[in-house]
Amino acid sequence: MSGVFLTLNAGSSSLKFAVFERDTTSAVPMISGKITGIGENAVFYARDSQGRALGADLPETLDASASHEQVIAMLLPWLENHQSFGSLVAVGHRVVHGGQNFTKPTRISDAVLQQLQTLSPLAPLHQPHNIAAIHAVAHWQPDLPQIACFDTSFHRTQDPLAQAFALPRDLTDEGILRYGFHGLSYDYIASVLPDHLGPEAEGRVMVAHLGNGASICAMKGRKSRATSMGFTALDGLMMGTRCGALDPGVVLYLMQAKAMDAPEIQDLLYNKSGLLGVSGISNDVQVLQDSADPHAADAIALFCYRAASTLAGLLPSIGGLDALVFTAGIGENSALIRQGICDRLAWLGVKLDAGANAANATRIDAADSRVKTLVLPTNEELTVANACRSFAF
Numbered sequence: 569m570s571g572v573f574l575t576l577n578a579g580s581s582s583l584k585f586a587v588f589e590r591d592t593t594s595a596v597p598m599i600s601g602k603i604t605g606i607g608e609n610a611v612f613y614a615r616d617s618q619g620r621a622l623g624a625d626l627p628e629t630l631d632a633s634a635s636h637e638q639v640i641a642m643l644l645p646w647l648e649n650h651q652s653f654g655s656l657v658a659v660g661h662r663v664v665h666g667g668q669n670f671t672k673p674t675r676i677s678d679a680v681l682q683q684l685q686t687l688s689p690l691a692p693l694h695q696p697h698n699i700a701a702i703h704a705v706a707h708w709q710p711d712l713p714q715i716a717c718f719d720t721s722f723h724r725t726q727d728p729l730a731q732a733f734a735l736p737r738d739l740t741d742e743g744i745l746r747y748g749f750h751g752l753s754y755d756y757i758a759s760v761l762p763d764h765l766g767p768e769a770e771g772r773v774m775v776a777h778l779g780n781g782a783s784i785c786a787m788k789g790r791k792s793r794a795t796s797m798g799f800t801a802l803d804g805l806m807m808g809t810r811c812g813a814l815d816p817g818v819v820l821y822l823m824q825a826k827a828m829d830a831p832e833i834q835d836l837l838y839n840k841s842g843l844l845g846v847s848g849i850s851n852d853v854q855v856l857q858d859s860a861d862p863h864a865a866d867a868i869a870l871f872c873y874r875a876a877s878t879l880a881g882l883l884p885s886i887g888g889l890d891a892l893v894f895t896a897g898i899g900e901n902s903a904l905i906r907q908g909i910c911d912r913l914a915w916l917g918v919k920l921d922a923g924a925n926a927a928n929a930t931r932i933d934a935a936d937s938r939v940k941t942l943v944l945p946t947n948e949e950l951t952v953a954n955a956c957r958s959f960a961f
């Protein structure tokens with residue numbers, strides 16, 4: 569059996585994993601899966617490259633108190649014992665924050681790990697879990713090469729203007745910048761754009777990564793020129809439970825007039841706002857689409873309005889729009905939200921073909937649309953596996 573790469577994507581309460589063969593360029597992993605509900609009621613899913621369920625030999629639910637490290641400690645030997653696993657060559661990690669210095673995938677050493685730890689305050693809900701996954705692998709096999717792939721790296725091609733806040737210069741120099749996120753997803757989409765757009769892939773393209781976390785990236789020459797997330801993954805679009813861009817005066821008001829402290833405000837803005845907060849029902853678009861409650865419709869309408877206005881705000885970075893790509897859970901599956909966003913972009917020459925949109929087709933623009941509009945499934949795991957390949961283990 570040939571060598572394999574394992575990719576790990578550790579979120580706040582979930583862990584996604586995928587196993588790719590070293591010597592093929594197949595976009596389909598040999599094994600993939602996720603563990604959700606870590607810390608509450610962890611549930612394990614795994615499937616093979618044919619989509620067949622695996623993991624019957626694992627407990628259906630894991631101990632409520634199992635930490636990320638314990639979950640990984642259970643997963644790694646299970647994978648190793650799996651007959652199609654092969655010999656593990658390297659582990660690639662999605663790491664949310666690479667700061668200003670990590671502009672490409674990086675082999676993890678003690679020194680790198682120390683630097684990643686200093687970035688934790690910039691992504692407190694994500695970075696510590698990414699680091700925990702790295703520690704768990706190192707504990708299991710200390711000599712196994714590990715590669716960190718950063719969600720921020722793809723955006724380091726931006727003009728400094730697109731990365732700056734209008735804050736005093738010393739704060740900018742200290743690193744209070746617009747970093748941007750979802751870079752592994754944008755990197756993958758940039759890599760497949762030529763397959764769908766030919767030479768126009770190099771033109772002015774907006775990619776809307778709309779999942780539970782959501783952002784938009786303005787690309788030209790398939791490079792990031794501006795993006796809606798900023799210093800943290802809280803900025804920009806309205807999301808599942810995050811508020812997106814907010815007048816900072818609201819935060820001051822919450823502190824001063826409502827005496828809320830930082831953890832309370834953090835919880836409000838990250839976990840109780842967005843689609844969940846506005847609807848009062850759910851952060852799940854499928855639930856909201858099926859609900860007759862007018863607050864569900866309000867939440868979807870605000871999501872679409874905010875997405876269209878944010879996209880419009882990114883246009884100066886690329887000077888117009890040739891193509892628009894929707895990706896991630898909502899972008900790939902919700903015809904209603906794509907239509908709601910595109911209706912508000914009609915003035916830019918965006919016009920959908922209703923049938924193609926309803927079918928989640930790859931090309932969804934109408935014949936007379938000026939802007940080519942696509943639905944492309946993202947594949948962050950493949951970006952990580954390809955980064956491992958680039959190290960030629």
Ligand code: AMP
Nearest residue numbers: 779780781852853854896897898901902
């Ligand atoms: P992600 O974070 O990329 O996994 O995306 C999660 C979001 O995608 C959730 O809001 C889901 O409701 C949404 N989603 C997934 N499948 C569908 C679907 N078939 N129709 C509408 N929304 C969907």
